[in-house]
Amino acid sequence: MFYKFLIKPVFFILDAEFVHNSITFAGKLLGSFSFTKDFTKNLLYFSDKKLEQKIAGIKFDNPIGLSAGFDYNAELTQILPSVGFGFETVGTITNIPYEGNPKPRLGRLPKSKSLLVNKGFKSEGVDEVIKKLKRLRFEIPIGLSVGRSNSATLKTIEESIGDIIESFKKFEAAKLATAYYELNISCPNLIHGGKNITFYPPKNLEKLLAKIDKLNLKKPLFIKMPITEPNLATEKMLDTIVKYKVSGVIFGNLQKDRTNPTLDKAEVAAATAGNFSGVPCRARSNELIALAYKKYGKKLVIVGCGGVFDARDAYEKIKLGASLVMMITGMIYEGPQLIGRINKDLVRLLHEDGYKNNSEAVGAYNQI
Numbered sequence: 001m002f003y004k005f006l007i008k009p010v011f012f013i014l015d016a017e018f019v020h021n022s023i024t025f026a027g028k029l030l031g032s033f034s035f036t037k038d039f040t041k042n043l044l045y046f047s048d049k050k051l052e053q054k055i056a057g058i059k060f061d062n063p064i065g066l067s068a069g070f071d072y073n074a075e076l077t078q079i080l081p082s083v084g085f086g087f088e089t090v091g092t093i094t095n096i097p098y099e100g101n102p103k104p105r106l107g108r109l110p111k112s113k114s115l116l117v118n119k120g121f122k123s124e125g126v127d128e129v130i131k132k133l134k135r136l137r138f139e140i141p142i143g144l145s146v147g148r149s150n151s152a153t154l155k156t157i158e159e160s161i162g163d164i165i166e167s168f169k170k171f172e173a174a175k176l177a178t179a180y181y182e183l184n185i186s187c188p189n190l191i192h193g194g195k196n197i198t199f200y201p202p203k204n205l206e207k208l209l210a211k212i213d214k215l216n217l218k219k220p221l222f223i224k225m226p227i228t229e230p231n232l233a234t235e236k237m238l239d240t241i242v243k244y245k246v247s248g249v250i251f252g253n254l255q256k257d258r259t260n261p262t263l264d265k266a267e268v269a270a271a272t273a274g275n276f277s278g279v280p281c282r283a284r285s286n287e288l289i290a291l292a293y294k295k296y297g298k299k300l301v302i303v304g305c306g307g308v309f310d311a312r313d314a315y316e317k318i319k320l321g322a323s324l325v326m327m328i329t330g331m332i333y334e335g336p337q338l339i340g341r342i343n344k345d346l347v348r349l350l351h352e353d354g355y356k357n358n359s360e361a362v363g364a365y366n367q368i
């Protein structure tokens with residue numbers, strides 16, 4: 001109530017990127033002292049054994065994670081456990097630092113329960129992020145999202161692969177206490193490097209994954225997938241992915257389709273460059289979770305992401321086949337107490353359905 005009726009109305013009249021930066025600053029400060037962490041934990045945190053799972057060799061206290069894009073420069077790893085998140089992906093981080101696409105980079109579509117995102121991998125770069133993470137220990141599993149640098153210097157697929165490999169090599173050499181990697185091949189906002197540099201065609205994806213395989217990464221790798229490709233193209237990408245050392249796939253990234261029925265027409269007409277998060281991602285994310293689970297649920301961990309605003313949204317993704325669920329936009333609209341509430345309500349939903357643990361509900365709609 002406090003967030004929704006007092007804080008959010010003020011936030012929503014200020015510039016969205018300014019608010020994001022201010023929240024990050026406050027979160028970093030709160031994460032710097034044990035008494036502020038404890039205070040936050042007392043207010044927001046919820047835990048229950050029913051939510052604990054071991055996935056890809058990693059222990060997760062609960063299945064709700066912060067998705068890539070919110071903590072893109074690794075400032076919040078110390079406060080997010082107190083907020084109640086079960087895990088977090090930092091990034092997307094790129095080898096070459098990038099100041100972000102021309103402003104505006106972030107907008108709000110309140111009627112559509114969505115954000116307009118046009119960051120294009122604003123990143124301090126791998127080297128800076130390593131410096132920050134090197135001295136830290138983590139209470140929850142932290143993932144590193146790696147993407148192709150948004151740089152005009154990368155003109156070919158081969159150069160782009162080289163750039164991504166360079167990032168992985170640097171992270172591996174740094175021996176950070178992080179838990180997993182996320183390979184982001186699905187950012188729709190890259191303006192440099194040419195539109196032809198995409199890893200959606202299986203031929204290009206093969207080249208990339210073959211090179212990554214050779215690195216023998218020490219941590220599990222997840223791939224952040226697009227929700228904008230048709231089913232057949234997505235299946236072909238999955239057919240390629242299962243041939244390599246990939247632990248799982250995340251469905252998925254932002255919605256590109258400006259005719260999506262959940263988008264308010266007037267809000268879309270006013271929207272500048274960028275793509276949409278939140279409710280417009282939800283239905284397609286759910287379809288692709290089900291598709292991936294039915295086809296490769298035994299080989300790949302499926303992670304759901306897109307349009308989670310409450311426990312029912314998260315539970316729907318879990319029953320469709322997601323072992324873990326990630327989110328950003330729901331938290332921005334509902335407030336930081338949402339994470340604890342989702343976890344609490346999730347325990348109730350699991351109990352009502354007679355499940356002793358979240359893992360028993362995974363894929364309940366699509367038994368394989």
Ligand SMILES: Cc1cc2nc3c(=O)[nH]c(=O)nc-3n(C[C@H](O)[C@H](O)[C@H](O)COP(=O)(O)O)c2cc1C
Pocket residue numbers: 067068069070072091092106115117119121145184187224252253254276277278279281305306307308326327328329330
């Ligand atoms: C402000 C913002 C920045 C984002 N940046 C990234 C990014 O750098 N890398 C990435 O993989 N996804 C990024 N995304 C996409 C989210 O991780 C997520 O896939 C998408 O927003 C759907 O989830 P949501 O509806 O819970 O926000 C971003 C989303 C937002 C809202």
